[in-house]
Each structure stands twice: as structure tokens, then as C-alpha cells.
Amino acid sequence: MKKTYESYKEHLLKIAHLNSTLALLSWDQEIYMPPKGAQVRARQFSTLSAMVHELSVDPEFEKLVYHLIHKSSFGFKEMRNLQETQESILQNKKLPTTFVKKGAMARSEAFQTWEQARKEEDFKVFAPALTKIVALEREKADLLGFKGHPYDALLNLYEKDLTVVKLEKVFTQIKNDIVPLVKAISEKEQVDDSFLYQVYDKEDQFEFSLGLLREMKYDFNSGRQDISTHPFTINFNANDVRVTTRVNKNDIAEVIWSTIHEGGHGLYEQGLPSNNYGLPSGEYVSLGIHESQSRVWENNIGRAKHWWNYLYPKLQSVFPNQLGEVALDTFYRAVNKVQPSLIRTSADELTYHIHVLIRYEIEKSLMEGEVEIVDLEELWNSKYQEYLGVTPSKPSEGVLQDIHWSHGSLGYFPTYSLGSLYAAQFYAQAEKDILGLPLQLESGNVDAFLKLMRKNIHQHGKLYTAEQLCEKFTGEPLNIAHFVKYAKEKYRGIYGV
Amino acid sequence: MKKTYESYKEHLLKIAHLNSTLALLSWDQEIYMPPKGAQVRARQFSTLSAMVHELSVDPEFEKLVYHLIHKSSFGFKEMRNLQETQESILQNKKLPTTFVKKGAMARSEAFQTWEQARKEEDFKVFAPALTKIVALEREKADLLGFKGHPYDALLNLYEKDLTVVKLEKVFTQIKNDIVPLVKAISEKEQVDDSFLYQVYDKEDQFEFSLGLLREMKYDFNSGRQDISTHPFTINFNANDVRVTTRVNKNDIAEVIWSTIHEGGHGLYEQGLPSNNYGLPSGEYVSLGIHESQSRVWENNIGRAKHWWNYLYPKLQSVFPNQLGEVALDTFYRAVNKVQPSLIRTSADELTYHIHVLIRYEIEKSLMEGEVEIVDLEELWNSKYQEYLGVTPSKPSEGVLQDIHWSHGSLGYFPTYSLGSLYAAQFYAQAEKDILGLPLQLESGNVDAFLKLMRKNIHQHGKLYTAEQLCEKFTGEPLNIAHFVKYAKEKYRGIYGV
Numbered sequence: 001m002k003k004t005y006e007s008y009k010e011h012l013l014k015i016a017h018l019n020s021t022l023a024l025l026s027w028d029q030e031i032y033m034p035p036k037g038a039q040v041r042a043r044q045f046s047t048l049s050a051m052v053h054e055l056s057v058d059p060e061f062e063k064l065v066y067h068l069i070h071k072s073s074f075g076f077k078e079m080r081n082l083q084e085t086q087e088s089i090l091q092n093k094k095l096p097t098t099f100v101k102k103g104a105m106a107r108s109e110a111f112q113t114w115e116q117a118r119k120e121e122d123f124k125v126f127a128p129a130l131t132k133i134v135a136l137e138r139e140k141a142d143l144l145g146f147k148g149h150p151y152d153a154l155l156n157l158y159e160k161d162l163t164v165v166k167l168e169k170v171f172t173q174i175k176n177d178i179v180p181l182v183k184a185i186s187e188k189e190q191v192d193d194s195f196l197y198q199v200y201d202k203e204d205q206f207e208f209s210l211g212l213l214r215e216m217k218y219d220f221n222s223g224r225q226d227i228s229t230h231p232f233t234i235n236f237n238a239n240d241v242r243v244t245t246r247v248n249k250n251d252i253a254e255v256i257w258s259t260i261h262e263g264g265h266g267l268y269e270q271g272l273p274s275n276n277y278g279l280p281s282g283e284y285v286s287l288g289i290h291e292s293q294s295r296v297w298e299n300n301i302g303r304a305k306h307w308w309n310y311l312y313p314k315l316q317s318v319f320p321n322q323l324g325e326v327a328l329d330t331f332y333r334a335v336n337k338v339q340p341s342l343i344r345t346s347a348d349e350l351t352y353h354i355h356v357l358i359r360y361e362i363e364k365s366l367m368e369g370e371v372e373i374v375d376l377e378e379l380w381n382s383k384y385q386e387y388l389g390v391t392p393s394k395p396s397e398g399v400l401q402d403i404h405w406s407h408g409s410l411g412y413f414p415t416y417s418l419g420s421l422y423a424a425q426f427y428a429q430a431e432k433d434i435l436g437l438p439l440q441l442e443s444g445n446v447d448a449f450l451k452l453m454r455k456n457i458h459q460h461g462k463l464y465t466a467e468q469l470c471e472k473f474t475g476e477p478l479n480i481a482h483f484v485k486y487a488k489e490k491y492r493g494i495y496g497v
Numbered sequence: 498m499k500k501t502y503e504s505y506k507e508h509l510l511k512i513a514h515l516n517s518t519l520a521l522l523s524w525d526q527e528i529y530m531p532p533k534g535a536q537v538r539a540r541q542f543s544t545l546s547a548m549v550h551e552l553s554v555d556p557e558f559e560k561l562v563y564h565l566i567h568k569s570s571f572g573f574k575e576m577r578n579l580q581e582t583q584e585s586i587l588q589n590k591k592l593p594t595t596f597v598k599k600g601a602m603a604r605s606e607a608f609q610t611w612e613q614a615r616k617e618e619d620f621k622v623f624a625p626a627l628t629k630i631v632a633l634e635r636e637k638a639d640l641l642g643f644k645g646h647p648y649d650a651l652l653n654l655y656e657k658d659l660t661v662v663k664l665e666k667v668f669t670q671i672k673n674d675i676v677p678l679v680k681a682i683s684e685k686e687q688v689d690d691s692f693l694y695q696v697y698d699k700e701d702q703f704e705f706s707l708g709l710l711r712e713m714k715y716d717f718n719s720g721r722q723d724i725s726t727h728p729f730t731i732n733f734n735a736n737d738v739r740v741t742t743r744v745n746k747n748d749i750a751e752v753i754w755s756t757i758h759e760g761g762h763g764l765y766e767q768g769l770p771s772n773n774y775g776l777p778s779g780e781y782v783s784l785g786i787h788e789s790q791s792r793v794w795e796n797n798i799g800r801a802k803h804w805w806n807y808l809y810p811k812l813q814s815v816f817p818n819q820l821g822e823v824a825l826d827t828f829y830r831a832v833n834k835v836q837p838s839l840i841r842t843s844a845d846e847l848t849y850h851i852h853v854l855i856r857y858e859i860e861k862s863l864m865e866g867e868v869e870i871v872d873l874e875e876l877w878n879s880k881y882q883e884y885l886g887v888t889p890s891k892p893s894e895g896v897l898q899d900i901h902w903s904h905g906s907l908g909y910f911p912t913y914s915l916g917s918l919y920a921a922q923f924y925a926q927a928e929k930d931i932l933g934l935p936l937q938l939e940s941g942n943v944d945a946f947l948k949l950m951r952k953n954i955h956q957h958g959k960l961y962t963a964e965q966l967c968e969k970f971t972g973e974p975l976n977i978a979h980f981v982k983y984a985k986e987k988y989r990g991i992y993g994v
Binding site: 013014017018020021024025028032033034035036037039040041043044047048051219220221222223224226236237239240242277 | 510511514515517518521522525529530531532533534536537538540541544545548716717718719720721723733734736737739774
């Protein structure tokens with residue numbers, strides 16, 4: 001290996017080509033692979049993943065990175081890339097191969113028993129595997145190391161520099177401001193959203209969703225949309241970013257906000273600098289920021305009356321029988337209905353944070369060893385009763401609803417909340433930076449908004465941390481006050497609270 | 498590397514996982530990849546291909562194979578696998594890396610100039626690149642080595658043990674029997690096939706083609722059908738074999754025989770022993786045999802009246818306006834129309850061999866250095882005039898019509914003819930082995946036929962050579978007399994020749 005920045009880049013490109021190939025294997029598996037293809041597909045994954053791992057911790061490569069950092073002088077960008085790479089090598093090395101293999105086996109078992117437990121509606125079926133998962137996650141925290149709380153080590157895997165100390169502030173405000181707001185709304189007269197659940201032709205729905213992506217300036221020369229059971233975004237590189245959506249014959253809202261949400265993720269990936277593909281400077285910065293880009297489209301733009309002023313006549317013209325007689329204001333109130341419910345993924349934008357709060361508290365306790373797996377179902381149900389006033393009637397609507405724990409992804413949930421808190425802050429900033437943004441949206445013009453995101457978020461890749469990006473763009477660190485203000489104003493308008 | 502047959506298998510599996518991943522990259526590129534994805538896709542290909550090459554010629558692996566062959570005693574199957582692998586290692590090693598790279602560059606240039614030349618309808622644009630390709634193919638023949646004719650070395654890449662001596666016999670009989678048969682047909686009254694070229698709804702066409710695959714017992718749990726510009730079959734493993742078809746609004750024949758043809762290829766791949774995946778015993782034996790499996794379905798079964806007796810009412814019920822008044826016999830004659838034409842891929846089953854004959858003669862001359870590239874267009878046109886009585890009005894209908902030379906695939910074309918010659922011989926054998934085969938087909942029952950192919954061809958993978966397989970199954974080597982008999986009988990019935 002020549003001791004140059006070029007060979008560093010070449011090595012990373014090789015890894016990137018393998019990773020983007022792994023991404024295609026996943027994409028295909030979710031959408032087009034025939035059922036019996038699964039067995040060999042799993043082996044393709046493990047073969048390529050092992051190759052990626054080998055390349056990532058290659059001692060020669062590590063030496064090269066060390067050499068370049070210490071022996072050469074580079075500009076800011078090159079230096080940031082090298083440092084990021086070095087950090088990730090060090091992190092990869094902290095987890096011994098035996099531990100990684102043990103983890104893979106535990107996850108495979110956990111996923112199977114989780115599916116089984118859901119089918120049988122019996123948390124006890126999943127409990128033993130989850131016990132192993134939690135023990136391994138605690139061990140992982142020890143291996144990775146942490147200064148404050150062991151949960152910090154896991155949080156850091158998804159959102160660099162995130163700590164329990166920081167999250168405590170966030171979720172305290174959720175408890176102080178959002179929980180009461182939701183309670184106040186519960187006491188008001190509920191909006192009528194029944195017309196959303198009529199029969200809507202599936203092909204027309206999909207066509208309309210493609211139109212939505214075009215309205216968002218999602219680039220179909222660098223992407224496509226397909227249908228899958230669980231909507232997702234996957235990127236091979238900035239020039240090939242694919243989103244999926246879900247179409248439900250009896251629910252027009254599902255396809256619309258799935259598409260807008262994934263479209264927001266897709267726009268972020270398409271906006272990453274393609275000439276930095278493979279380098280940290282060409283990668284998304286964190287899950288929280290990624291989620292901010294989907295949420296700002298889904299909620300701040302996608303559930304506001306401004307944009308629907310433009311979009312709604314188009315939707316009505318596709319479904320004249322279902323929506324022709326429904327006024328824009330009625331539609332707007334319906335798609336912003338707030339109501340405590342059991343399932344996180346279908347929650348409204350307010351109660352969503354309470355779903356995450358509950359998971360955050362539980363995961364933190366698990367990492368502290370303060371709660372036994374055997375008591376988890378009861379704990380879950382009591383928290384849902386306490387915070388949301390609802391109680392699951394079966395585990396699949398409660399403690400077994402999320403796939404994350406079976407994947408060993410403790411520490412992931414909080415990034416969902418961070419995403420919509422960042423989104424509110426970024427949108428507030430956009431309102432300052434773009435003269436007449438609401439008017440632009442009312443005429444369907446999203447160009448200035450997208451340009452602002454491109455400039456302040458997308459183009460930087462991983463050159464700054466999430467916190468640095470937020471400060472550079474908005475002049476302050478993450479501040480939940482923006483979300484609280486947005487929420488209070490919006491729902492005062494709808495519910496008079 | 499442990500010196501066991503298990504480590505040999507493991508190494509081959511790793512290669513197979515990479516190769517099946519490369520296959521997915523191709524499949525996606527042809528069907529779903531957005532346009533701008535092409536650039537990184539090319540790099541993914543080269544990264545993974547380089548890894549495959551490295552693993553394939555790994556000196557440790559070569560030693561292991563040598564050791565196992567010479568130091569251990571294995572059964573027939575293990576021994577055949579080891580020998581096949583050793584042969585392919587030796588062959589890979591004969592081509593130095595510099596030569597391989599030079600070839601890749603020449604092909605890339607040739608493909609681009611071929612496309613350009615087609616657009617400009619000017620063979621001279623392609624000629625310089627083709628000159629390089631031919632020079633490299635001659636060099637390749639020298640590097641690979643040959644006993645008789647230099648063309649043999651190339652033929653062997655696609656069909657083991659194939660030689661000019663063997664092909665001369667085949668094409669002499671084509672000249673002696675098929676060329677005059679086509680001439681005789683040309684003098685008869687032509688059949689009417691105009692009703693095939695009405696407007697046929699594309700979705701209905703695709704639905705019908707899926708039904709055809711089901712009738713053929715193509716397994717949709719281990720495969721799928723999509724639409725692409727050029728129909729193809731691609732396999733990731735026997736449990737994930739994908740076919741594509743082409744739908745032309747104004748031509749019902751195109752989708753039907755594209756689907757049946759690729760379906761035949763697909764059935765072969767699905768019939769390979771999946772527990773031998775990655776080993777020679779789990780791979781198709783040769784291109785000629787592969788083509789026999791597509792052609793036997795496409796022509797011997799798929800253009801015979803027996804099966805259409807069963808299928809035609811189904812087709813009529815999908816397209817009552819277009820075909821309701823067209824009798825089965827009229828349909829049968831139309832889809833078996835023989836007429837000299839310019840384009841190989843749309844030729845009927847008789848003139849098809851003449852298209853291949855012409856390419857065979859030209860490629861052989863090129864390898865002998867008997868013809869200059871500059872004279873190729875004229876040579877092409879004169880041969881078309883001589884054998885088929887037609888002359889291209891532009892190069893894209895003549896010497897520039899095929900992609901093969903731009904890919905550096907000299908020696909490939911003859912396998913197409915071998916395919917349908919084998920097909921005729923296998924079908925003749927099936928008529929002997931299966932009591933009442935025509936009656937079974939008349940009631941849509943293809944089980945016994947598929948079972949016979951599974952037993953005599955599919956399940957053996959590469960354990961025998963094509964020639965051995967043919968002898969084991971039919972009791973004699975490839976014998977073109979079967980095809981000639983089939984052709985004469987069939988077209989006597991249609992044209993009275």
C-alpha cells in the first residue's frame with residue numbers, strides 16, 4: 001500500500017463498492033427476491049460482510065491512516081476524513097471477532113423467537129433470547145467504553161456524542177410540555193378523519209405518490225420508488241438512492257406520508273457530495289440528522305396547510321368520489337389528528353415522542369440492570385397507561401411491537417425523537433432564512449427550502465458532527481423549544497388547546 | 498487452508514457467493530437501476546470481479562486442488578469436481594493479468610464504437626476497435642493453446658471439446674439440407690400471419706406469459722419474471738433463477754416465444770442440484786446444452802400443434818377480438834412461418850441456422866487471418882445474398898446487428914445452432930421414452946417431459962461433458978439427422994415441400 005491519500009481513498013472505495021453491493025442484496029431481498037432465494041442470500045450477506053470487516057480493520061490500512069494523520073499536512077476536509085476513519089477502525093477493533101460472532105448468533109435467535117412470540121402472543125417465548133441480547137449489549141458497552149452512563153456507549157453507535165445527560169433534558173421537556181399537551185387535546189372534541197379510510201384505488205395511489213416525489217424534486221434519474229411491506233430508503237451512492245412506500249387500499253394517508261417521509265431521507269442521500277462517495281465526507285452524519293430530513297418533509301412541510309393548499313386539488317382530482325366534497329380544512333385537521341395509541345409507527349407527531357420516551361426509559365433501566373426481562377411486559381404496559389392512558393390488549397401491540405431489540409439495536413429509538421426535534425429547529429431557521437417560505441409552499445415551490453438543506457446539511461457529509469452542523473446552521477445547539485413552540489401553535493389552531 | 502475437500506468446497510462457495518452477487522448487479526442494471534447509477538455500478542463490477550479472479554487463481558487454492566487430486570482417493574463426483582476446477586485454474590492462469598486488462602479496455606472501446614457505428618450506420622466507425630478485438634482473440638487462442646485450428650481455442654471457452662472439424666460436419670449438413678429446404682419453401686405460397694401483429698394489450702400479454710411459465714412448471718418460489726429490453730435468464734443459484742421477457746404492443750408472438758425460450762433456460766437452472774451450488778457438479782454443462790433446453794421448449798414443444806391444442810383456447814379467451822375467429826391451424830402455420838430475413842434474433846427456426854452458419858464462416862476466416870476487417874461488411878452482405886437471398890440496406894441490419902463481437906465473444910455463435918440440434922435429438926429421444934408424449938402435451942401435461950430432462954440433463958450439472966451427456970441420454974453423439982428429419986416433416990406439413 002503506497003503511503004498516500006490516494007491509496008487511502010482507494011481502499012475506502014473498495015469497501016464502499018462492497019457496502020453498496022450489500023445494500024443491493026438487501027433492497028432486492030425486501031422487494032423482489034423469490035422466497036426460496038433466502039438461504040443463499042444469507043450466505044452472500046455473510047461472505048461480503050466478512051470481506052468488508054476484513055478490509056475495515058486491515059492492519060496495513062490502519063498503519064496508513066496513522067501515518068497520514070501524523071506525518072503529513074492536509075487541509076480540513078482530508079484531516080476530518082482521516083480522523084473519522086481512524087475512529088471507526090479503533091471502534092471496530094474494540095469488538096473481538098468471537099464477540100461479533102456471538103452477537104450475530106444471538107440476534108439470529110432473537111429475531112426468530114421474536115417472530116414466534118408475536119405469533120403466539122406470548123412475551124415469555126422471546127424473553128430468554130432478549131435476556132442474552134441485553135447481556136451482550138451491556139458487554140458491548142464495556143468493550144466500547146464510556147465515560148458517564150453505559151447506555152452512552154450504545155447511543156454513540158447511532159448518534160455520535162449523544163449521552164444520557166443530554167437525553168434527560170430532552171425527555172424531561174417532552175414530559176413537561178408534550179405529555180400535558182396531548183392530555184389537553186384528549187379532552188377536546190376529536191376531529192373526523194373517517195373519509196381517509198374509504199376505498200382508494202391502489203394504482204392511483206402509487207401514481208399520486210410518484211407525483212409527490214417529483215414535487216419534492218426527488219431525482220428519478222438517481223433513484224426510484226418501489227413497494228415494500230415496510231417502507232425504507234436505501235442508498236448505493238448519491239446517484240442511486242431508492243425509496244419504497246406502502247399502499248393500503250383502505251387508507252389514503254399511509255401511502256402519502258410514507259412516501260414523503262422516505263422521500264425526505266432520499267433527498268438527503270441524493271444531496272450528499274457524490275465525488276466524496278466512500279469517504280466520511282460523502283456519508284450521512286448521524287441517524288438523528290437523517291431522521292430530521294425525513295421528518296421536516298413529513299411533518300413541518302408535509303402536514304402544514306401551506307403545501308396542501310397546492311397539493312390538495314391534485315389529490316381531489318385523482319379521487320373525486322372520495323374527496324371531492326371534503327374541504328381542505330377538514331382534510332388538514334384529519335391528517336393532523338392527535339390521539340394516544342398503542343403502536344409507535346402509526347402514531348401522530350406528538351404522541352410519537354411519548355412512545356420513544358417510554359422506550360428510552362426502559363432501555364436505560366435495562367442498561368443499568370435496574371429491570372429484569374421477566375418484568376418487562378408489565379413495565380411496558382404500566383408506562384403506556386401512565387403516559388398515554390392506553391393499555392395493550394396483547395404483546396404484539398405492546399412490548400413485542402418493535403423489531404429493534406431482536407436486532408440488538410438498543411440506543412436506536414432516541415434518534416427518532418432527535419430527528420423531529422432537529423426538524424422543527426431547521427424549519428424554524430428556514431422560515432427566517434427564506435423570505436415568504438409559506439407563500440412559496442402554497443404555490444408548490446420547494447426549491448428554496450431544498451437548496452437551504454442542501455447547503456447547510458446535505459453537502460457537508462460527515463465533515464461536522466450533528467451538533468456542529470446544527471450550530472452552524474441555526475446558531476445554537478439542539479433546542480427542543482422550537483418543537484414545543486411549533487406543536488403548541490399548530491394544535492391550538494386545530495384543537496383550540 | 499486445511500487440506501480437505503471441505504475447504505475446497507468452502508473456497509468455491511465464497512467464489513459462488515461473489516459471482517451470484519455479480520449476477521444480481523447485472524440483473525438490477527438491466528431492469529431497475531436508475532440511469533445515473535451506471536457509473537458506480539461499473540466500479541462495483543470491477544471490484545467484485547477482481548476479487549473473484551484473485552480467489553480463482555489463489556496459489557494456495559491451486560495447491561490444495563493438486564494435493565487432493567493426487568494424494569487422496571475420492572468417488573467419481575468429487576474427482577470430477579476437482580478436475581474441472583483444476584482445468585479452470587490452469588486456463589485462468591494462461592491469460593496474464595496484463596492481457597486481461599488489455600482485453601477489458603479493448604472491449605469497452607469496442608462496445609462504445611459499436612453503439613456509435615450503429616447510430617451513424619457506418620461500419621468504419623467500429624472497424625478499428627474490431628481489428629483490435631480480433632487481434633486479441635487470436636492472441637488469446639495462442640495463449641490458451643490448441644491442437645487443430647486456432648478457432649478451436651475460442652470455441653472451447655463456450656463449448657468444451659468443440660472443434661472446427663466437428664462444426665464443419667454440422668454446417669455442411671446445414672448447407673446441404675437446410676439451405677435447399679428454405680429455398681424450396683420460398684417458392685411456395687406464404688402463410689398469412691398478419692393477425693399476430695394487431696394491437697394486444699400489454700398487461701394482458703404479460704399476464705398470459707406468467708401463465709405460460711406456470712404451465713411449464715417454472716417454480717415461482719425459486720424465480721420471477723420481469724420485463725427488459727433484451728430477454729435473458731440469470732441465476733443466482735438453483736433456488737433463485739430469474740427470467741425476463743419483452744412485450745410488444747403490436748406483436749403477440751414476441752412475448753410468447755421470448756417467455757417460453759427463457760423459461761426453458763430457467764427450468765434448466767432450477768433443475769441443477771442446489772446442494773452442489775458453487776461446485777462444477779452444480780453448474781450448467783455448456784452453452785450448447787443450455788440452449789438445447791431453451792430451444793426444445795421454444796420450438797419442439799412450443800411451436801408444435803400438440804401443446805397449442807391445449808394453450809390456444811386460453812390465448813383466445815384473453816384476446817377474443819384479435820384471435821376469436823382465427824382457427825388453431827391458421828395460428829399454428831403463422832407461428833411457424835419460414836422466411837429469409839436479415840436479423841438473426843427474429844429469424845425462424847430454419848433460417849436461424851443459416852444466420853449462424855454465416856457468422857461461423859466469417860469468424861473462422863478471421864481467426865485464420867484470411868479476411869481483413871475492412872472487407873467484412875462486403876463479405877457479410879455477399880454471404881447473406883448467397884445463402885438467404887437478402888441484402889442489408891444498412892449496417893445495423895447487417896454486420897453491426899450483433900453485440901457479440903464488441904464483447905470479444907468470438908466462438909459463441911455456433912453454440913446457438915448446437916442448441917437446437919441437441920434439442921431435436923433430445924425431443925426425438927423423449928418421444929421414444931415417454932409413451933404418448935404428444936397426447937400428454939395436448940392436454941397440457943408437461944410433467945413427464947420435464948422429469949426426463951431433469952433426470953438426463955439437469956441433475957448432472959457438469960459431471961459429464963455435453964457430448965457424454967448426449968450419448969448417455971440418446972445413445973449416440975450429436976447427430977444433426979434428428980433436426981433435419983424434424984424440419985423436413987414439420988415443414989412438409991405446413992408448406993407441402
